[in-house]
Amino acid sequence: MRVLVTGGAGYIGSLAVWRLLALGHTVSVVDNLANGSLAAVQSAEDLAGRAADFVQADIRDTDLLIRLLRDVQPQAVLHFAGLKSVAESVALPLRYYDHNVQGSLSLLRAMQETAVRRIIFSSSATVYGQAARAPFAETSPIEPVNPYGRSKWMVEMMLRDFCAADPAFSAVALRYFNPVGAHPSGRLGEWVAGAPNNLLPYIIGVVQERFERVRIFGDDYPTPDGSGVRDYIHVLDLVEGHCAALQVGPGFSVYNLGTGIGYSVHEVIRAMQVACERAIPHEVVERRSGDVAISIADPARARHDLGWQAQYDLMAMCRDAWRFAEQHPNGYGRVAAGAS
Numbered sequence: 001m002r003v004l005v006t007g008g009a010g011y012i013g014s015l016a017v018w019r020l021l022a023l024g025h026t027v028s029v030v031d032n033l034a035n036g037s038l039a040a041v042q043s044a045e046d047l048a049g050r051a052a053d054f055v056q057a058d059i060r061d062t063d064l065l066i067r068l069l070r071d072v073q074p075q076a077v078l079h080f081a082g083l084k085s086v087a088e089s090v091a092l093p094l095r096y097y098d099h100n101v102q103g104s105l106s107l108l109r110a111m112q113e114t115a116v117r118r119i120i121f122s123s124s125a126t127v128y129g130q131a132a133r134a135p136f137a138e139t140s141p142i143e144p145v146n147p148y149g150r151s152k153w154m155v156e157m158m159l160r161d162f163c164a165a166d167p168a169f170s171a172v173a174l175r176y177f178n179p180v181g182a183h184p185s186g187r188l189g190e191w192v193a194g195a196p197n198n199l200l201p202y203i204i205g206v207v208q209e210r211f212e213r214v215r216i217f218g219d220d221y222p223t224p225d226g227s228g229v230r231d232y233i234h235v236l237d238l239v240e241g242h243c244a245a246l247q248v249g250p251g252f253s254v255y256n257l258g259t260g261i262g263y264s265v266h267e268v269i270r271a272m273q274v275a276c277e278r279a280i281p282h283e284v285v286e287r288r289s290g291d292v293a294i295s296i297a298d299p300a301r302a303r304h305d306l307g308w309q310a311q312y313d314l315m316a317m318c319r320d321a322w323r324f325a326e327q328h329p330n331g332y333g334r335v336a337a338g339a340s
């Protein structure tokens with residue numbers, strides 16, 4: 001297939017680029033590099049032994065996208081481009097509606113103009129919010145509690161409406177649970193500049209002595225050890241979910257991508273201690289506002305319809321994430337001596 005990957009220089013997108021290239025697909029990437037790196041695309045190409053086309057551009061530029069889609073004529077678009085910080089979305093909501101909603105609208109307009117009729121969209125389990133009870137099925141109540149989650153929900157609704165108006169159009173929204181991990185080579189993964197909001201990048205920052213200790217946000221949740229429970233999913237499993245979703249027929253579909261297994265903050269810290277073979281300082285602090293106690297996927301629909309099931313456990317996620325971090329102490333800007 002010819003596939004256009006928006007946001008292909010980012011964390012999850014670059015792993016998708018690697019996998020698509022490795023499977024023999026022809027890949028074009030569009031990314032404005034706001035939070036991505038050309039080095040990630042380069043690593044994806046090196047690992048796959050094949051090249052992708054790269055265009056540095058913003059998906060809100062509809063005219064440019066139309067030219068690009070005419071040129072590439074992809075059979076599918078994997079749409080990762082967007083902003084992803086919940087905290088930033090609360091402080092800068094218009095920025096999130098602009099990049100995530102307006103950006104997706106621009107992409108859909110360009111796809112309509114050029115008759116490209118298949119999109120796979122990166123949605124998020126944050127759309128479930130406080131109203132649902134874990135495990136979350138796709139039919140669970142939707143109630144995003146922040147602008148980031150609402151931007152994802154708005155795009156899902158846009159895709160649903162667009163599919164209803166064009167029966168030949170196929171849109172798949174994949175609701176990711178908590179993506180972590182890296183390519184097992186340690187060459188592709190996630191690096192967050194500054195203080196990360198997410199648990200695993202923060203733990204890694206503590207191991208690297210960029211931060212003093214992990215703050216555990218609350219130990220009085222109704223969970224076995226009182227800390228928050230999440231469904232962490234290896235990014236390799238996530239990427240396989242996208243490959244499976246490329247086969248979905250016309251219409252709008254939505255799938256959870258999670259393992260169905262939850263781990264507490266304490267369990268993640270313990271697994272990371274084993275992976276990096278050192279003690280990780282931590283302390284319990286106040287709950288973080290807006291957090292749910294438990295977020296776990298019911299992955300049955302993806303298993304049934306896509307034949308997809310997560311393969312990797314928490315240890316693999318921690319080992320691979322740590323390998324990438326060790327090789328990239330400052331992200332893609334500087335690679336540690338001895339790392340390939």
Ligand code: NAD
Nearest residue numbers: 007009010011012032033034035036058059081082122124
């Ligand atoms: P990322 O920030 O690493 O990658 C996103 C990429 O999109 C970056 O390379 C960035 O430069 C690019 N981008 C952003 N705005 C753009 C624009 N207007 N035009 C062109 N390029 C633009 O993020 P990620 O973790 O790889 O996430 C990918 C997608 O998955 C995002 O849409 C995110 O919301 C979604 N998602 C991520 C998580 C997670 O925890 N990582 C969870 C659920 C959903």
Ligand code: UDP
Nearest residue numbers: 197198199202215216217228229230265291
């Ligand atoms: N968490 C924590 N300390 C941190 C970051 C996160 O205790 O520095 C907890 C958080 O309260 C939640 C879990 O770890 O229970 C996962 O948080 P993350 O932000 O990674 O994902 P999300 O809450 O968006 O699912």
